[in-house]
Amino acid sequence: xxxxxxxxxxxxxxxxxxxxxxxxxxxxxxxxxxxxxxxxxxxxxxxxxxxxxxxxxxxxxxxxxxxxxxxxxxxxxxxxxxxxxxxxxxxxxxxxxxxxxxxxxx
Numbered sequence: 001x002x003x004x005x006x007x008x009x010x011x012x013x014x015x016x017x018x019x020x021x022x023x024x025x026x027x028x029x030x031x032x033x034x035x036x037x038x039x040x041x042x043x044x045x046x047x048x049x050x051x052x053x054x055x056x057x058x059x060x061x062x063x064x065x066x067x068x069x070x071x072x073x074x075x076x077x078x079x080x081x082x083x084x085x086x087x088x089x090x091x092x093x094x095x096x097x098x099x100x101x102x103x104x105x106x
Contacts, residue, residue, distance in 0.1 A: 001030045004099035011094025013053070018087060022098060025081055032077030033102045041104070045069035048099040049082045057089035069102055 003022055006015045037043050048066035051059050062082045067075060082098065 001026060001033055002101045002103070004101060007097040007099070009050070009095040009097060011053070011092050011096075013094045013096060014088060015096075018096060018098075021085065021087060025085070028081050029078055029100065032074050032081065036071050036074045037104060040071070043069065043071060043074075044103045046099065046101050047075060047078055048097055049079065051082060051085070051087075051096050051098060053087060053089075053094045053096065055089050055092050055094075057087040059083055059085050059087065060093075065097065066099070074102070 003019065003026070006018045006022070008015060033043075045068035046066050047064060047069050050063045050065045052061040054060050059082065062079055064075060064079060069075065078100065
């Protein structure tokens with residue numbers, strides 16, 4: 001699993017902090033993918049999630065906006081992790097996109 005650069009669609013959120021927090025959860029994100037990869041050895045693709053954040057950093061809403069992985073089990077597992085993130089507040093509601101790449105080699 002590789003985290004691609006976080007995209008800020010609105011708000012003034014510290015992307016480097018967001019990136020660090022999401023990277024800390026990388027083992028859990030991999031745990032969503034690896035069991036599915038064991039069943040489907042050629043499974044790879046991207047999942048991009050749009051996160052709507054409250055002004056204090058709580059994740060209000062998560063939506064998959066890109067899904068080329070094509071695996072419902074991995075999708076729901078990763079989405080649950082995105083929903084559970086605790087991110088720093090920016091003082092205003094914000095929207096970010098978290099792009100993830102899942103490949104057997106990484």
